Amino acid sequence: MNPLDKPYAQLALALLTVLVLPLFLKSGILATEILIFAMVVAACNLLLGYTGLLSFGQGIFFGIGTYVAGICLTRWSVPVPLVLAGAAVLGAATATLVGWLSIRRQGVYFVMLTLAFSQLFYFVAYTFSGVTGGDNGLLGVPRPSVGGTALNSPWSYYTFVAVCFVAVFALLVMVTQSTFGRTLLAIRENEGRAAAIGFPTKLFKLEAFAISGAVTAFGGALHAMLIGVAPLSNIEYHTSELILIMTIIGGSSSLFGSVLGAGFYLLLADALSTVWPRWLLLLGLVLVTVALFLQRGLWGLVERGYDLVFRRERAPETPAEEH
Amino acid sequence: MTDIALQTRGLGVKYGNFHALAEVDLQIRRNSVHSIIGPNGAGKTTLFHALTGRVRASSGRIELDGRDITDTSDDDRVRLGIARSFQVTSLFPNLALRENLRLAAQGRTPWQALAPWRRAEANAEALAIADEVIERLALAPVSNRLAGELSHGQQRRLEVGMAMAARPRVILLDEPTSGMGIDDIEAMKQLIRDLGRDHTVLFIEHNMGIVMNISDMVTVMRLGRKLVEGPPAQVRDDPEVQRAYLGNMITGDIA
Incomplete structure (x- = not known):
């Protein structure tokens, strides 16, 4: 195993990311968005990389977190910790329901079911505009405040999200290292055998869904507070797709790969969109390149770089962890 | 506790209209080595699938230590004490x-x-x-x-x-020696015999040398049904068995 895949290395890389982003980025908003998507993508990776489930439903949970924050903060001014906890619980509950129905089928049919649910929830949100604000979304979602001062400046909210990110990432590392996480790997490898040696595999998949849904909704709530809106687009199918693309670009064999994936996508989108309005086309090319030449994603590249630098006793430069 | 670890009565499995297994009555004695033989397509592996719960029995019942497990799920059966190996690794x-x-x-x-x-x-x-x-x-x-x-x-x-x-209390081995070299086969034979001391072993095998040597009981299957059952010597000399195997496969000697 590559030393970078060890749990403490993963955690250290996550901490490093949190500390390094402010040094390189001018925009606190962009840096915060990267961290939010990093945890959401890592949660998607728990399903794709660890359990072997390609879920198109991640946008549902993200959107639900967004609406929980939007509704609770604009209408009832619920305390933020409660909002975040509520988002996670509702995210987990929804993911359990979606998962419970979807894992009855395997392969393509499973994917199609999650896709169908994603459309379903979008139209529910669109239709019940009294609750969700429909096309306009919910405007005026306030930032949280700590010690009486609202975190209105981008970098103060970044700090808040950074703490959440590190905590969530540590939690996900713990999950993947646990006997539960290792059973998920077994289910991904050979579900029939996992069942034959006594594991109720559906229950394990369901729990993976619940954890993934909780983290994704948590991230959705943070996102609503970041941009001050709970938009309909957060529950759109497009968000599911975005999260999946980031997961695949980053590489599904390690949790930190997801952080790379989210960072790479958002930074590239930010850079390209100022250069050319049709930047999505270029992004398509990037995705094709990853699919053809980098099947282990950016993380695979990092691992190879690390091997080059350290295993062949070359000058001990910093490992190639930049995008 | 009865002396019978695993028992089936009138066990049948249908795949669509095809009767892969029909009317199988088995009694596996505790701490015995019981082998299942029969030509390809005899339903041996299907029998294992039914015993471990991978496929549902369409008729009959399965009892483990006198307890009805016909409707118990495959992972629950592991906890009750049935484990298996697979023919295809x-x-x-x-x-x-x-x-x-x-x-x-x-x-x-x-x-x-x-x-x-x-x-x-x-x-x-x-x-x-x-x-x-x-x-x-x-x-x-x-x-x-x-x-x-x-x-x-x-x-x-x-x-x-x-x-x-x-x-497990009952261990099911599906062709444990398939594709093995001669040295490995000998080691596997020892192992299965050993296992019989602390487990009840039920195994499917084509290598008659092993079957005739280490089995306490042999069940011969053909076309999803039980053909003959008995101690190795008796089974080997049974004319029906000889016919099912076209007379040429059972050559293993009893040590």
Whole structure:
């Protein structure tokens, strides 16, 4: 195993990311968005990389977190910790329901079911505009405040999200290292055998869904507070797709790969969109390149770089962890 | 406790309109080595699938220690004490050999594994069982290799080890020697005979040398039905069995 895949290395890389982003980025908003998507993508990776489930439903949970924050903060001014906890619980509950129905089928049919649910929830949100604000979304979602001062400046909210990110990432590392996480790997490898040696595999998949849904909704709530809106687009199918693309670009064999994936996508989108309005086309090319030449994603590249630098006793430069 | 570990009555399995298994009555004595033989397509593996719960019985009933388990799910049956190996090697190829066995040992207490905060190493018993099985199968030198990188013989041994790690009362082995070299076959024969001391062993085998040597009881199947049953010597000389096998397959001597 590559030393970078060890749990403490993963955690250290996550901490490093949190500390390094402010040094390189001018925009606190962009840096915060990267961290939010990093945890959401890592949660998607728990399903794709660890359990072997390609879920198109991640946008549902993200959107639900967004609406929980939007509704609770604009209408009832619920305390933020409660909002975040509520988002996670509702995210987990929804993911359990979606998962419970979807894992009855395997392969393509499973994917199609999650896709169908994603459309379903979008139209529910669109239709019940009294609750969700429909096309306009919910405007005026306030930032949280700590010690009486609202975190209105981008970098103060970044700090808040950074703490959440590190905590969530540590939690996900713990999950993947646990006997539960290792059973998920077994289910991904050979579900029939996992069942034959006594594991109720559906229950394990369901729990993976619940954890993934909780983290994704948590991230959705943070996102609503970041941009001050709970938009309909957060529950759109497009968000599911975005999260999946980031997961695949980053590489599904390690949790930190997801952080790379989210960072790479958002930074590239930010850079390209100022250069050319049709930047999505270029992004398509990037995705094709990853699919053809980098099947282990950016993380695979990092691992190879690390091997080059350290295993062949070359000058001990910093490992190639930049995008 | 009765003397019968596993018993079926009128067991049948249908795949669509095809009767893969019909009217099978089996009685497997505790701590015996009971083998199932028969030509290809006789329903031997289907019988195993039905016994382990991988496929549902469409008729009849299955009892483990007198308890009806016909409607019990496959993972529940592991907890009740049935474990199996597969005819086609079915491992976790990208996990280490030791991890394969640890998982198999953990499979008896799967609810523990649902706790996402519990470390895998916290289950010392599972680790101890994994190491014990590694020792018994003489796989220690390769215990940290990925299962997919092992040689065929090693994979076949691990396949049997996966069933052993569940510490079952009844162990079902589906062609444990398939594709093995001569030396490996001899070791497997010893192992199966050994297993018969602390487990009830039910195994499917084409190698008549092994079957006739180490079985306490032999059941011959053909076309989804039980043809003959008895001690090895009696089965070997049965004219019906000779005919089913076209007379030329049962050549193994009784040691």
